[in-house]
Amino acid sequence: MSLKYKRILLKLSGEALMGNSDFGIDPSFIKYLAKEIKDVYEEGVEIAIVIGGGNIFRGNQGAKLGLDRATADYMGMLATVMNALALQDALEKEDMPTRVMSAIEMRQIAEPYIRRRAIRHLEKARIVIFAAGTGSPFFTTDTTGALRAAEIKADVLLKATKVDGIYDKDPSKYSDAKKLDEISYLDAINKNLKVMDHTALTLCMENKLPIIVFNIKQKGSLKDIVYGKKIGSVVK
Ligand code: UDP
Secondary structure, three states: OOOOOOEEEEEEOHHHHHOOOOOOOOHHHHHHHHHHHHHHHOOOOEEEEEEOOOOOOOHHHHHHOOOOHHHHHHHHHHHHHHHHHHHHHHHHHOOOOEEEEEOOOOOOOOEEOOHHHHHHHHHOOOEEEEEOOOOOOOOOHHHHHHHHHHHOOOOEEEEEEOOOOEEOOOOOOOOOOOEEOEEOHHHHHHOOOOOOOHHHHHHHHHOOOOEEEEEOOOOOHHHHHHOOOOOOEEEO
16 A cells, blocks of 8 residues: 655644543543554654644633733744643654744744754654744634645645534534535635634645545544545545
8 A cells, every 4th residue: 555645734733632621631642642643654654743722722712801812822822832842742752753843933942943944854754743833823723734734845734623524514513414525625615614714724725735624533544544545524
């Protein structure tokens, strides 16, 4: 079997690190994540990861508390750095070399993000974790995922979620919700399917970057995807 995707950008939301808890980081789930990633790493896939911060802090939460939106967004970006360090720790415990690159300079704990350097790390089989989002407020880490994927010329953007793909309506609310195996960027935008925010979707559309939405809790999915097995939903 040959790999379908040689270089991937994996978007993990902050919530993905929570596992079954309702805040922060679940050590057993992050260990599971590291093992899933290792199964793909060992196949020779180049892996870049964008991590969110929603398990700790989101900009809109802060704005609701009366904080200035941009300030709250910076707090959200700092939350992603904490998650990036936790993920780095888990990956290194599984013997994978990693580098955290931050869009906001924090030299003591992460390298500054430099595109060409990130690509070099990938070529040298290091897993790159992109922290601090785009470094600018008013964006999301989904948009960061699309942006970094385009920058490093990833073959695909893999959006890890808790559901097994994209549905025509919320499957947790409607029992007759239908799973869509494939959908166009424009349909995803126009039907407001909450796959990713519109900025992220348009960026992927303009760069012809396919997005696969899949359930990270389903063991073995990541590996199946890189070998081209049809899992989850594709936006293309
Ligand atoms: N954020 C930002 N600019 C970015 C990326 C993230 O301002 O480029 C902030 C924003 O406030 C966001 C928070 O960081 O709410 C955490 O990211 P996100 O909500 O995307 O995390 P996820 O939902 O993936 O856990």
